[in-house]
Amino acid sequence: MLAVQPCAGLRPCASLVPARTSSSYRGSNASSKAAARRQSLPGRQARSLGVTCSLNNSTGTAAVKPAKLDDRTTLRLALPSKGRMAEDTLQLLKDCQLSVVKPNPRQYVARISQLPDLEVWFQRATDVVRKLMYGDVDLGIVGLDMLAEIGNDDPDVVVLHDALDFGQCHLALGVPTGGRFADINTLEQLRDMPWSEQAPLRVVTGYQNIARKYFAEQGFEHVVLLSADGALEAAPAMGSADIILDLVSTGVTLRENNLKQLEGAVIMQSQGALVANRRALLERPGLLEIVHELLERLEAHLTANAYYSVIANMRGDSALEVSERLLQDPELAGLSGPTVARVYTLGPDGKAQSHLYAATICVPKKRLYPAVKQIRKIGGSGVLVQPMTYIFDEEPARWRSLLDNLGVASGSLDLS
Incomplete structure (x- = not known):
């Protein structure tokens, strides 16, 4: 069963509990309860988990992808627009002799002089993934964590390079160091605590999709996912959540907020990645040739940098x-x-x-x-x-892997 519950100080949350033959929703009025009781979910398995909210807590239906890509003549690369990720991305491109020219700092569109057929669009990290999925941009640089959360295994998104050597961090669980969690140090100990439908494990996170999959795979039966816009580390101390699921880099922020990372609870490793829209790779003239040059420059620099x-x-x-x-x-x-x-x-x-x-x-x-x-x-x-600045190989291994993935023969491309 999946129910929406009110959360103190936080936005509505998805509750993950064992599926039954019916679904109920706890609301503030009797009519919503009655309507929920009238709904039934036939044929569901006992341990299946459903979805009631997305990252932005919307229950609306996702937009349908266009049947074909739009007929634009320029190719597009989306880059993070703010924060450390944006700075590191621009520095990496500069180290690869790719200069992003942005005449006006308030503009969202820029150029790379060495790749004149490619437009650069600055976007929020979440929008980089979304616009890749729908074909609004052809290439993008984004963290693997955001790709997993927003992309959600979308078959139209292809990872071209999964290790750009910046933004290294990992998704993990942060648990209070004191109180009833003082002796809880492993994922197994957390799972064996007496959680119930009336008293579920409350997890505050910005990674709803990843969290849903993770707790289901780990055998948790009673979990409530809470959303917050920031300062997740404060939620357990305030009493509005039990634990957090968030990115961890050095672990200092966890320790300074009296939280600890559980053993065996590293959910995924993340760093910057170059990704692409599969349909664009196959249908947009000239895109594969640009990808080849990008991979050559990136591989040569990242190899030499070590x-x-x-x-x-x-x-x-x-x-x-x-x-x-x-x-x-x-x-x-x-x-x-x-x-x-x-x-x-x-x-x-x-x-x-x-x-x-x-x-x-x-x-x-x-x-x-x-x-x-x-x-x-x-x-x-x-x-x-x-x-060392560059170590050029005969041909990047990731390029050969991409061609195999797409079913494209290298002889059909002009890479001169």
């Missing part, structure tokens, strides 16, 4: 001998092996002579110092460390 280029002078009898010494340590092997070349210096006789070899390798940033120590240990000196 490495340093390290050059060291190595003593040795030959380039081959120096290479074999480096290859014995996996951390010094680089991406495809070291590059070793002679180093020439001016000898006493005024002629060039060689007694050193320069070895160039790529080292993961997180392992830089151990790698430098090992290089010194095997005869290296004069170690130079440089940041």
Whole structure:
């Protein structure tokens, strides 16, 4: 059964309880109760869960998608318009040599000079997903959490790149550290508490769709989902909710509000992602070619951003001998092996002579110092460390995966 209940200080909420043969709605007047009692839900299974409200608590029917895409001549990319997500998105594009030109800061439309056939539209994160679903825009950058919540497994939304390396966080449950939750540290302990239809677990969240699926999958029988516009962490202390379901980055906000994250209750990991409308990819001329360039630039930069280029002078009898010494340590092997070349210096006789070899390798940033120590240990000196901007592969793996997903042959595209 699914019922709408009043929530103190919060907007109406969806209650998730075991389905029965009838549905009732608790309202403020008798007529609404009587009307609800007259409704029946035949043929539903005992553990199925229904939906009475969306993210904005609307019970209206979703708009029907257009049968065909509109006939516009420009291609559209939607970007977040506000907040840290917007800043990180623009910085990533800039790092990929893609300059978003916005003549007027109050405008919602901009251009990328390197991609003249592509319009940039600044939208709220929720609208980025919605407008992708309905084909109003063709591409978008948004958090995976918002894609899961608003997109809700929509088949018309395709994830092109799921790891843009910014906006990293995760969805989790935040539970009070004291009171009756003092000894509740795991999801199983929370589920085993004596929740009932009269006293359900009250969860405040901005992720109604994700929460519904999650609690159903985890076997919770009596859950009420509450909505709030902000300050979710205050709800348990105010008594208007038992726990929260929200994004967690460092966990500091939870701790400062006397909340803790439950073990085994990480609902999903999230970060920035590049997504597209499937129909647009197949039907809009030139879009796949733009996607190919975007993926190449993104992959090249994000791959390089995880490495340093390290050059060291190595003593040795030959380039081959120096290479074999480096290859014995996996951390010094680089991406495809070291590059070793002679180093020439001016000898006493005024002629060039060689007694050193320069070895160039790529080292993961997180392992830089151990790698430098090992290089010194095997005869290296004069170690130079440089940041890397791009590492271009033959063809991005995500591009090949996309073509397979769409059933498109690469030979049918002009990627020159």
